[in-house]
Amino acid sequence: MASPxxxxxxxxxxxxxxxxxxxxxxxxxxYEPILEDLRNKSELLLTHNPIHKKVPVLLHGNDRSIPESxxxxxxxxxxxxxxxxxxxxxxxxxxxxxxxxFIDDKCTKPFWLALWTEGEVQEKFIKETKExxxxxxxxxxxxxxxxxxxxxxxxxxxxxxxxxxxxxEEVAGVSLVAADEYPDLCRWxxxxxxxxxxxxxxxxREKLVAYFMEVKGVFMTTARSMAAK
Amino acid sequence: MAAPAAASSSKLVLLDFWVxxxxxxxxxxxxxxxxxxxxxxxxxxxxxxDLLVCSNPIHKKVPVLLHGGNDRAIFExxxxxxxxxxxxxxxxxxxxxxxxxxxxxxxxxxxxxxVDKKVYPVGTKLWKLKKGEAEHVAVRGELVEALQxxxxxxxxxxxxxxxxxxxxxxxxxxxxMPWVYGFARYGDFSVEEVCPRVAAWARRCMERESVAxxxxxxxEVYDFIGxxxxxxxxxx
Numbered sequence: 001m002a003s004p005x006x007x008x009x010x011x012x013x014x015x016x017x018x019x020x021x022x023x024x025x026x027x028x029x030x031y032e033p034i035l036e037d038l039r040n041k042s043e044l045l046l047t048h049n050p051i052h053k054k055v056p057v058l059l060h061g062n063d064r065s066i067p068e069s070x071x072x073x074x075x076x077x078x079x080x081x082x083x084x085x086x087x088x089x090x091x092x093x094x095x096x097x098x099x100x101x102f103i104d105d106k107c108t109k110p111f112w113l114a115l116w117t118e119g120e121v122q123e124k125f126i127k128e129t130k131e132x133x134x135x136x137x138x139x140x141x142x143x144x145x146x147x148x149x150x151x152x153x154x155x156x157x158x159x160x161x162x163x164x165x166x167x168x169e170e171v172a173g174v175s176l177v178a179a180d181e182y183p184d185l186c187r188w189x190x191x192x193x194x195x196x197x198x199x200x201x202x203x204x205r206e207k208l209v210a211y212f213m214e215v216k217g218v219f220m221t222t223a224r225s226m227a228a229k
Numbered sequence: 230m231a232a233p234a235a236a237s238s239s240k241l242v243l244l245d246f247w248v249x250x251x252x253x254x255x256x257x258x259x260x261x262x263x264x265x266x267x268x269x270x271x272x273x274x275x276x277x278x279d280l281l282v283c284s285n286p287i288h289k290k291v292p293v294l295l296h297g298g299n300d301r302a303i304f305e306x307x308x309x310x311x312x313x314x315x316x317x318x319x320x321x322x323x324x325x326x327x328x329x330x331x332x333x334x335x336x337x338x339x340x341x342x343x344v345d346k347k348v349y350p351v352g353t354k355l356w357k358l359k360k361g362e363a364e365h366v367a368v369r370g371e372l373v374e375a376l377q378x379x380x381x382x383x384x385x386x387x388x389x390x391x392x393x394x395x396x397x398x399x400x401x402x403x404x405x406m407p408w409v410y411g412f413a414r415y416g417d418f419s420v421e422e423v424c425p426r427v428a429a430w431a432r433r434c435m436e437r438e439s440v441a442x443x444x445x446x447x448x449e450v451y452d453f454i455g456x457x458x459x460x461x462x463x464x465x
Contacts (some may be wrong), residue, residue, distance in 0.1 A: 051343065051378065064332050073339045078331035091296070094303045101305060161353035 004061030006031040009045055010129045011038060011055050012203045013211050016069040017162035018140075021201035022156045023076040023085060023090035033082065046098040070100055074154055085153040096146070099139055100157035109226070115172040115217075122174075125227070129176055137185040143189060155192055162189035163202055171212040239297025241266035244281055246273050248453050250349065250404035251306035252292040253443045257400050258310050260439035262320040276462065307341050310400060324400055326391040333391045340382065341401040342390065347375035348405050352412030355462060356454055360417065369416040373423050376409065380424035387433060396436065399430075403440055406431040410447035411454045 006024065008031055010017025024031045036045050037054050048065035049057045058066040058075065066075050077085040086093050110132065114125035137160065139146055146154035155162075161177075169176055180185045192198060212219075241257070243266050245252035252328065259266050261264040271281050285293045285304050303312045310324050322443035324448050351372045358365040379402070383389055390396020406427075413420050421428050434440045445453075458464040 060332075066332075066335045066339070068339055070341060071335050075331050075335040078328060078334060090312055091301055091303070093315055094308050094312040097308045097311065098304055101308070131404065170383065 002009045004064075005059075007034055007059040008032075009034045009036050009042075009055055009057040009059065011036055013208055014055055015164050017056040017205075018157050018163075018201055019069040020058055020072045020076075020196055022159060023073040024154070025087060025197040025201055026151060027076055027080045027082045028172060029076065029080050048086065055165065070104070070157060073153060078151065083150065085147070085151075085156065086150065087147070095139075096157075098147070099136065099154050102132075103136065103160075105159055106137070111176075112219075113227050114176060115168050115174055116219045117227050118220075121227050126174065126176065130181075131166065133177060133182065133185060136161070137182055140184045141186055142184070145188065151198070152211075155188075159192060159198070161185065162192040164208075165189070167205060167208050168212065171209060171216055175209055202223055230232075239301075242269055243267070244269050244271050244285075244291050244295070248270050248445055248450060251290055252407055253404035254306040254400050255292045255294060255309050255313075256443040257322060257439045258313050259403070260442065261322060261324075261395075261400075262313060262317060262436075263462060264313070264317060265321040272375075285461040305400060307345065316402060322394070322396075324397040328395070330391065334370055335414060337389075337391065339396040340398045344379070344402045344405065344458060347378075348372070348402070349408065351375060352405075352408060355412055356398065356415040356458065357461065360415075365416075368425045369418065373418055376420070376424040376427060378425045383430055384427050385426075388430065395434070399434060403434045404444055406434075406449040407445055407447040408454075411451040414451060415454070 006026070006029055008017065008020050010020065010033060021031070021033065036046065038041060038055070041053060045055070045057065046053060048059060049055075049067040052067055054067065056067070056069055056072060057074045060079070062065070066072050073085065076088060086096060090142070107129070110125045110128040114122060114129040117125060145151050146158060165177060177185060178225075193202060208222075230443035236365075241259070241264060243252065243255055244283045245255070245268060247270060256268070264350065272409070273291065277289055280299065281291070282289055283295060283299065283300065285291075288302070288304065291341065292304075292306055292308045292309060296303065297299060303309050313320075314324050325337055328334070341369055355365065355372055358368060386393050388395045390403065410420055413423075435444070455464065
């Protein structure tokens with residue numbers, strides 16, 4: 001009996017798309033990636049995410065569409081069999097969810113602005129980002145992954161800092177996370193990206209660098225107006 | 230689902246602030262589930278208590294749920310709601326749909342997240358702006374659109390929850406309603422006109438004791454917004 005098809009609408013460069021794909025690969029669920037051009041949004045995307053019109057969106061069968069990367073990760077965890085990405089203990093679950101929210105709600109904007117602004121404004125966001133990442137690193141507490149011995153929900157949520165971080169540092173010419181200052185976080189990042197299942201859904205580094213170099217100017221312009229607010 | 234690590238009889242303490250809609254979400258959930266707890270009012274506009282700062286060193290915000298000691302702390306209202314479902318599986322009603330229905334759970338999480346992003350922060354931005362300014366018009370538009378979207382999502386149902394029952398999204402949204410009435414005054418729009426079904430739904434929710442006992446009136450909230458405006462130097 002064939003199970004309903006799983007598809008992920010995403011973009012090659014998005015760490016949020018990666019979260020959705022990583023969750024599926026970690027659970028051993030086959031899926032079809034559908035690449036979206038965000039400058040020219042498809043009918044498919046607009047139909048399945050009419051509210052936010054963003055990637056990723058998970059399509060499961062004919063009648064289920066799930067937007068929002070962290071919602072997708074939990075859906076995948078709860079729907080498909082196999083070792084769970086979220087821990088079983090209620091407090092550990094709440095803690096993992098909190099830190100994932102911390103990443104999205106508190107870290108992302110200053111991180112972005114630390115990369116693409118300049119001068120004194122940039123210094124301020126670099127400082128804030130370094131503090132945020134120290135707090136996040138603290139959650140590793142000597143474990144191999146945030147999830148313990150194996151990759152879990154928070155590792156997937158934090159994956160942007162495992163792979164995209166040094167690509168963006170290179171393109172922006174900014175150093176945020178040096179190995180001697182963040183030994184645990186850097187070690188975690190290497191362990192995360194060397195997992196075969198994760199590797200299979202990470203974009204090629206050269207392609208990612210080339211893409212960010214191409215759009216760097218746009219990022220810097222939008223960052224300037226974001227920082228002014 | 231594994232058995233909870235903390236004994237279900239361990240003491241629950243909620244660090245909260247009287248008018249906080251996020252704290253009220255937790256109060257409603259605890260009341261719906263018949264879970265006894267100690268309510269601890271926190272000073273937010275003055276100096277924060279040591280307990281609050283120690284429990285929630287990252288954000289120093291309410292609500293914080295302490296379960297069986299100061300070192301078992303859960304932050305963020307929606308995370309607290311999920312925690313209550315997870316840690317007290319025998320205390321019904323469930324707020325999120327059952328684990329047998331991951332798609333309904335995903336839909337509930339999506340809409341609660343939508344409420345979190347599109348209602349309170351946008352409304353808060355609105356009352357900080359001057360009427361007539363271009364940005365005021367834009368932000369007002371954003372808030373109206375969000376309320377209309379929620380109105381459409383509710384449709385003809387009695388509640389947002391699965392099986393037309395009071396659930397996760399209802400608990401997430403209803404404490405924001407007195408604030409929405411306040412935002413509407415600062416945005417010069419009528420809640421009844423913009424989202425009539427949501428307005429009726431809010432009145433329906435108020436028939437539940439858990440909600441009626443937890444929420445403050447729109448008048449009290451409006452006065453509190455006025456106090457915040459003076460605190461931020463917007464009104465003198």
